Each structure stands twice: as structure tokens, then as C-alpha cells.
Amino acid sequence: MKDFEEIKRLWLNQSTEPVSSIDEIFVRINEQKKNYTSKLLTQTIAVAIALLFILTVWLTATFITWTSHLSMVIVICCLIYYCRIQVADYLKINKTAFLFKRPDEYISYLKDYKKSRFKLNTKTYQIYVILIGISLFLFAIEMYYILPFLLLLVYIILSIGWIVLCQLFFMKQYNKREGERLEEIINYLERISQQFL
Amino acid sequence: MKTKESLFKELFEKNSKIIYHLCYGYTGDGDSANDLMQETFIKVWQNLDRFRNQSQISTWVYRIAINTCLSFLRVEKRKATDEISDFILENTIEPISEKEEQVEQLYKCIAQLEENERIIITLVLDEVPYSEIAEISGITEGNLRVKIHRIKNKLTDIYNRYERF
Numbered sequence: 001m002k003d004f005e006e007i008k009r010l011w012l013n014q015s016t017e018p019v020s021s022i023d024e025i026f027v028r029i030n031e032q033k034k035n036y037t038s039k040l041l042t043q044t045i046a047v048a049i050a051l052l053f054i055l056t057v058w059l060t061a062t063f064i065t066w067t068s069h070l071s072m073v074i075v076i077c078c079l080i081y082y083c084r085i086q087v088a089d090y091l092k093i094n095k096t097a098f099l100f101k102r103p104d105e106y107i108s109y110l111k112d113y114k115k116s117r118f119k120l121n122t123k124t125y126q127i128y129v130i131l132i133g134i135s136l137f138l139f140a141i142e143m144y145y146i147l148p149f150l151l152l153l154v155y156i157i158l159s160i161g162w163i164v165l166c167q168l169f170f171m172k173q174y175n176k177r178e179g180e181r182l183e184e185i186i187n188y189l190e191r192i193s194q195q196f197l
Numbered sequence: 198m199k200t201k202e203s204l205f206k207e208l209f210e211k212n213s214k215i216i217y218h219l220c221y222g223y224t225g226d227g228d229s230a231n232d233l234m235q236e237t238f239i240k241v242w243q244n245l246d247r248f249r250n251q252s253q254i255s256t257w258v259y260r261i262a263i264n265t266c267l268s269f270l271r272v273e274k275r276k277a278t279d280e281i282s283d284f285i286l287e288n289t290i291e292p293i294s295e296k297e298e299q300v301e302q303l304y305k306c307i308a309q310l311e312e313n314e315r316i317i318i319t320l321v322l323d324e325v326p327y328s329e330i331a332e333i334s335g336i337t338e339g340n341l342r343v344k345i346h347r348i349k350n351k352l353t354d355i356y357n358r359y360e361r362f
Binding site: 097 | 238242267357
């Protein structure tokens with residue numbers, strides 16, 4: 001039988017030491033910095049290539065309807081918006097004042113943050129599907145004038161297929177997976193938040 | 198005037214052991230504790246210029262460590278609470294001496310406590326002043342003393358129960 005003071009002596013005399021040295025931490029800091037930079041760079045390059053491609057198509061092709069121009073503008077806006085939220089997200093990581101808050105405040109911040117991210121992601125995804133739908137429809141008007149009927153039919157079927165796939169498969173799958181994860185996280189956070197009251 | 202690097206080194210030297218114990222007590226596993234300790238100090242480095250001297254710098258570092266632990270279990274939920282004990286029991290690290298075996302045993306016992314109890318008791322065991330623990334955990338000192346009394350009894354009970362077997 002040991003009393004608490006004996007347990008404390010055992011604890012204070014333990015040889016359990018951190019394995020990491022300060023140099024390892026600096027190595028990780030540099031690695032993280034490199035990762036952020038390369039991720040940002042990859043994203044920016046990917047979006048730049050896509051933008052360049054669309055701009056080339058827009059400038060070189062001779063569209064006969066104004067709807068095609070609008071379609072291009074919508075796609076370009078989607079790409080810029082995507083790039084903007086990605087960059088903002090990277091810059092935000094680990095630079096939050098909430099890290100220094102009391103645990104109960106931090107837990108409540110985490111809960112709100114997770115919920116808002118889920119809402120934002122599902123809303124953004126829905127907006128993406130709607131805008132791509134509109135864009136494909138607007139482009140279909142141009143196709144109606146220039147493509148033979150069979151090819152037009154293929155274009156329409158592929159467009160509808162993509163929208164249906166996004167809406168009924170990808171979106172549902174994402175909502176299900178992320179929804180379950182969110183529920184698990186919220187349950188856990190609610191349980192521990194009770195302990196810090 | 199200290200440079201950022203020398204201040205960081207000083208913080209690491211003074212606090213890394215306690216932070217490691219805290220993370221180990223919280224996760225019940227040395228590898229995760231090491232990862233969490235590293236993550237804590239990375240956040241400390243990234244935010245060092247934001248420290249405003251409203252509290253002791255150690256309090257600020259402990260808060261980051263605790264919030265990092267809370268976030269970790271949020272992600273690695275499956276290893277948490279009930280399953281954490283099984284995880285530790287299955288852990289095959291061979292204790293070298295009887296004393297180390299006892300320390301190992303003690304970590305197993307701490308892992309059976311509630312999350313906030315693990316945080317409080319590891320800080321108590323590392324002799325962090327009560328006023329600082331109260332500030333870190335955001336509860337009043339009076340409330341903290343009551344909690345500590347209860348956790349001490351709970352931990353002693355669990356430890357002695359283990360020791361009988």
C-alpha cells in the first residue's frame with residue numbers, strides 16, 4: 001500500500017525523459033515551413049495552369065453566343081475563389097489566439113470551428129455544383145449551334161452525369177463521412193467540456 | 198534583450214520535461230507524448246511573438262500543451278479513454294528496473310483518470326504551484342483544491358489496486 005506522498009516521490013525520481021532534443025524541434029519547424037510553402041506553391045501552380053488554359057480557350061475560340069463568355073467567367077471566378085480559400089486556410093493554421101485560451105474556452109472554440117468548417121465545406125460544395133451546372137448549361141447553348149445532334153447529346157449526357165454524380169454520390173458520401181466524424185468529435189468535446197466547468 | 202531563439206531554448210530547457218510528463222500522462226504512450234511535446238514547442242515557437250506578459254510564460258506554454266493534447270485526442274479519438282488502458286496493457290515495452298516498472302504502472306493508472314484529472318495530477322506531481330494550475334485550467338483555486346484532493350484519493354486507490362495484483 002502506498003500513500004500519495006510515496007507516489008509523488010516515485011514520480012519525482014522517475015527517469016522518464018523526453019526523447020526529442022531542441023534540434024529535432026527546429027528540424028520539424030523547418031520541415032513544416034517547407035511543406036506549407038510547397039503546398040501553397042503546388043496549389044497556386046495548379047490553379048494558374050487551369051486559369052491559363054481557360055483564358056487561352058476563351059481568347060482563341062470564337063464564341064457565337066454571349067452565354068459561352070459568361071460560362072468562362074463563372075469557371076474563372078470559381079477557380080479564383082477556390083485558390084483564395086485554400087491560401088487563407090494555410091495562412092490561418094497554427095496562428096490562432098485560441099491556443100492560449102482556457103481549456104473550456106478552447107473546447108468551445110473547437111466545437112464552433114468544426115461545425116462552421118463542416119457548414120462551409122458543404123455550402124461551398126453545393127455552390128460549386130450549382131455554378132458548374134449553370135456553366136455547363138450556358139456552354140450547351142453554344143454547343144447547340146456548332147455541334148451535330150449526336151455530339152450535342154453526348155455533351156448533355158456527360159454534363160448531366162457529372163452533376164448527378166457530384167450531387168448524389170460525392171456530396172452524399174462527403175456529408176456522410178464528415179457528418180459522422182463531426183458527430184464523434186462533438187460528442188468527445190462535449191464530454192470533456194463538462195470536466196472543465 | 199533576449200533573442201527569440203535564446204528565449205525559446207530557455208523555455209525548452211525549463212519546461213520540456215514537465216510538458217513531456219503531461220503529454221505522457223494524458224496519452225499514456227511515449228511516442229504520442231513525444232509527438233505532442235514537439236507539436237507544443239512548435240506552436241510555442243510560431244507564437245512566441247504573441248506572448249504579451251499577461252501571465253507567466255510557463256503558464257502560457259502549459260496552456261498550449263493542454264490545448265494541443267485536447268486537439269490530439271480529438272483526432273486520435275479511438276485511442277482515448279477506455280481503449281487507452283487496453284493500448285497500454287498491450288504495450289510490450291520491457292521495464293528495466295523495479296522502479297521503472299512502478300513508474301510505468303503509475304502512468305497506466307493516470308491514464309484511467311478523466312482527461313482534466315490527468316492534466317491536473319501530472320502538474321501536481323511535478324510540483325507546479327496550485328495558483329498556476331488554477332490559472333492554466335481556468336478554475337478557482339478553491340475549486341482546484343477540492344478537485345486535487347479527490348484526484349489524489351482516486352489515483353492512490355487505482356495504484357494500490359494495481360499493486361495488489
